[in-house]
Amino acid sequence: MIELQHVSKRFGNFNAVSDLSFSLHSGQILSLIGQNGAGKSTTFHMILDFIKPDSGKILWSGKPLTPDAITAKVGYMPEERGLYPKETIKSQLLYFAALHGMKKAEAIILLDDWMKRLNVVGKSTDKIESLSKGNAQKVQLIACLMFKPQLLILDEPFSGLDPVNSELLIKAILTAKQQGTMVIFSTHNMDNVQKLSDYIVMLKHGQTVLKGTPTEIYRQFGRLRLDIEGYQNVERLKRIQGVKKVTLMANGVHLELNNEQCGKIIFTEVTKHGYVPVFNQHYPDLEAIFKYEVHKKAYDRL
Amino acid sequence: MKILKQKQVLAVACHEIKGQLSSFTYWTIILWPLLIAAIFERSGNIHLDLSTSNYLNLNLFWGNFLPIFIFMVSLSYVSIMANSVAVDKTSKISEMLLAMVDAKEQLIGKISATYCLMLLHMTIYAGLIYIYERVTHGFIVQTIIRNTSPVFFVYIVLDAAVALFMALVWATEIASYVTDESQVAVAVIPVMLLIGTGTMVAFLFNAPHYFDAGISVMRVYANVVLAFPPIGSLLMPTLLANQNVSYVEAYLNIIIQLVIIAWLLKQSIRQYRFGLLSSKKANPFLSVLAHENTGNLKENKR
Numbered sequence: 332m333i334e335l336q337h338v339s340k341r342f343g344n345f346n347a348v349s350d351l352s353f354s355l356h357s358g359q360i361l362s363l364i365g366q367n368g369a370g371k372s373t374t375f376h377m378i379l380d381f382i383k384p385d386s387g388k389i390l391w392s393g394k395p396l397t398p399d400a401i402t403a404k405v406g407y408m409p410e411e412r413g414l415y416p417k418e419t420i421k422s423q424l425l426y427f428a429a430l431h432g433m434k435k436a437e438a439i440i441l442l443d444d445w446m447k448r449l450n451v452v453g454k455s456t457d458k459i460e461s462l463s464k465g466n467a468q469k470v471q472l473i474a475c476l477m478f479k480p481q482l483l484i485l486d487e488p489f490s491g492l493d494p495v496n497s498e499l500l501i502k503a504i505l506t507a508k509q510q511g512t513m514v515i516f517s518t519h520n521m522d523n524v525q526k527l528s529d530y531i532v533m534l535k536h537g538q539t540v541l542k543g544t545p546t547e548i549y550r551q552f553g554r555l556r557l558d559i560e561g562y563q564n565v566e567r568l569k570r571i572q573g574v575k576k577v578t579l580m581a582n583g584v585h586l587e588l589n590n591e592q593c594g595k596i597i598f599t600e601v602t603k604h605g606y607v608p609v610f611n612q613h614y615p616d617l618e619a620i621f622k623y624e625v626h627k628k629a630y631d632r633l
Numbered sequence: 634m635k636i637l638k639q640k641q642v643l644a645v646a647c648h649e650i651k652g653q654l655s656s657f658t659y660w661t662i663i664l665w666p667l668l669i670a671a672i673f674e675r676s677g678n679i680h681l682d683l684s685t686s687n688y689l690n691l692n693l694f695w696g697n698f699l700p701i702f703i704f705m706v707s708l709s710y711v712s713i714m715a716n717s718v719a720v721d722k723t724s725k726i727s728e729m730l731l732a733m734v735d736a737k738e739q740l741i742g743k744i745s746a747t748y749c750l751m752l753l754h755m756t757i758y759a760g761l762i763y764i765y766e767r768v769t770h771g772f773i774v775q776t777i778i779r780n781t782s783p784v785f786f787v788y789i790v791l792d793a794a795v796a797l798f799m800a801l802v803w804a805t806e807i808a809s810y811v812t813d814e815s816q817v818a819v820a821v822i823p824v825m826l827l828i829g830t831g832t833m834v835a836f837l838f839n840a841p842h843y844f845d846a847g848i849s850v851m852r853v854y855a856n857v858v859l860a861f862p863p864i865g866s867l868l869m870p871t872l873l874a875n876q877n878v879s880y881v882e883a884y885l886n887i888i889i890q891l892v893i894i895a896w897l898l899k900q901s902i903r904q905y906r907f908g909l910l911s912s913k914k915a916n917p918f919l920s921v922l923a924h925e926n927t928g929n930l931k932e933n934k935r
């Protein structure tokens with residue numbers, strides 16, 4: 332289990348991360364979201380002991396993380412992608428394996444296996460510089476996965492991957508999860524957050540603005556979105572108390588509500604006039620929550 | 634944990650050695666002194682008359698030869714080392730590496746590798762000299778070595794190793810701030826300036842007529858100054874060869890230097906780690922050389 336307790340970091344008089352707390356258990360995935368400069372990478376750097384927090388504690392099963400424990404247990408893919416361009420995939424990965432104390436024979440088997448699983452295009456004897464960006468990124472990913480870390484930290488792992496490769500990465504992350512690995516990743520892609528996270532933390536200027544399981548976060552906002560398919564009278568819907576906004580869509584309407592309860596009134600109202608193929612009152616998606624949190628002022632309501 | 638660290642040092646060193654052995658630079662460093670030696674040999678410029686060689690003649694030879702030798706070796710290996718660190722930096726692999734292996738193991742691994750490479754270099758020369766002397770039936774080098782007192786010989790080997798160590802540690806620290814490969818040359822300059830100064834002064838000392846009296850008057854002062862690595866390592870062999878200092882003083886000097894180096898190494902591991910992580914910040918050493926305002930070197934950007 333890894334636990335951050337009231338962790339803060341200042342650069343000069345700029346608060347990069349303030350009072351961040353969360354804990355993560357074996358087999359859980361946490362996504363760290365937030366705008367550029369929100370403090371995500373800084374948080375990772377503190378967990379990895381690259382920089383020391385100004386205050387607060389980072390604990391591993393209740394004890395402070397030692398540098399040795401970090402190198403042995405944590406796999407890290409930084410935001411800045413890089414490998415030795417002149418080396419082959421194989422020699423590069425064998426070097427990383429050796430740094431983790433793995434035997435060469437064992438590493439070679441794993442390496443081939445991972446290259447197949449992540450569908451790295453090319454042979455293991457290809458030079459890194461000949462690889463496309465996405466492929467090099469996958470090689471880097473293999474480097475952090477092959478030694479079976481207990482904690483995997485991925486800084487924007489999806490950036491630069493096509494949808495097929497993103498899917499492969501999601502699979503790899505889920506496999507790691509099944510094997511009990513804790514995963515912390517940052518991303519700007521809310522779909523992937525939705526697909527993967529057991530726990531979400533959103534930072535804004537270093538402050539934690541959202542924290543919890545996806546359900547907890549959705550509940551904070553309530554089912555304030557409503558999709559109705561079929562022809563609807565927009566003006567009539569607008570007049571119902573609690574309806575904030577009605578947008579006409581290709582196959583129906585999309586409503587934003589001020590409170591969950593008015594859904595019932597709308598339901599009675601629209602079904603009065605006959606058959607409604609789809610009536611879906613749902614939570615705002617993460618993208619909307621994200622944008623809301625970014626732009627929110629104190630008096631706003633989603 | 635201990636074992637893993639040793640394995641990591643070994644892995645870093647092996648990786649380094651493999652990389653250098655397949656690099657053009659390393660073989661150039663071995664080759665070009667040979668080419669120069671060949672020119673001297675062709676033009677018949679090498680003649681050390683050993684029939685008249687008394688103790689002083691031989692000392693004069695060592696006093697001249699050692700500073701140049703140490704300067705050349707340092708120049709070569711400092712560049713190799715600085716380049717290797719710069720490649721890590723510019724390949725943007727430093728952050729990933731640092732999560733796998735601590736800066737200390739990286740530094741020690743790289744330094745050990747450099748010593749191994751130098752040892753190989755010297756072995757190649759020794760082999761070539763042996764063959765050459767066999768073929769030409771001239772035994773100049775063998776005679777020089779045979780006539781040199783073993784105590785002195787052991788001292789100069791140790792001394793050269795200490796001088797190189799200091800140069801390497803220092804160069805690595807500076808090179809860790811390099812963000813662009815074109816800056817490598819500049820990273821080598823401060824170290825070479827110091828070593829160069831030592832070499833010059835050693836030459837002055839090797840003209841005994843000027844300095845005999847001075848050194849005995851200022852003995853205490855000289856010993857303090859000379860303790861500063863690598864000045865001591867550069868001057869001591871000359872002073873020793875000219876019998877200006879005693880063996881006790883010379884060995885004491887090495888011990889003091891080692892203590893200072895140990896302390897500097899500790900500092901430099903910190904600097905090295907910090908440098909490796911600084912991708913955006915300007916290199917403090919380089920900015921000084923470029924007459925730029927370095928600002929605050931601490932981690933405050935804002």
Ligand SMILES: Nc1ncnc2c1ncn2[C@@H]1O[C@H](COP(=O)(O)OP(=O)(O)OP(=O)(O)O)[C@@H](O)[C@H]1O
Pocket residue numbers: 342347365366367368369370371372373374410932933934935
């Ligand atoms: N070493 C440093 N010195 C000074 N300021 C820093 C340092 N590292 C980060 N910062 C600042 O801290 C803030 C948080 O940076 P961080 O890299 O953690 O953001 P991020 O959430 O990872 O953003 P992105 O999505 O762009 O990667 C930024 O404003 C950045 O400029």
Ligand SMILES: [Mg+2]
Pocket residue numbers: 371372373410486
């Ligand atoms: Mg970042």
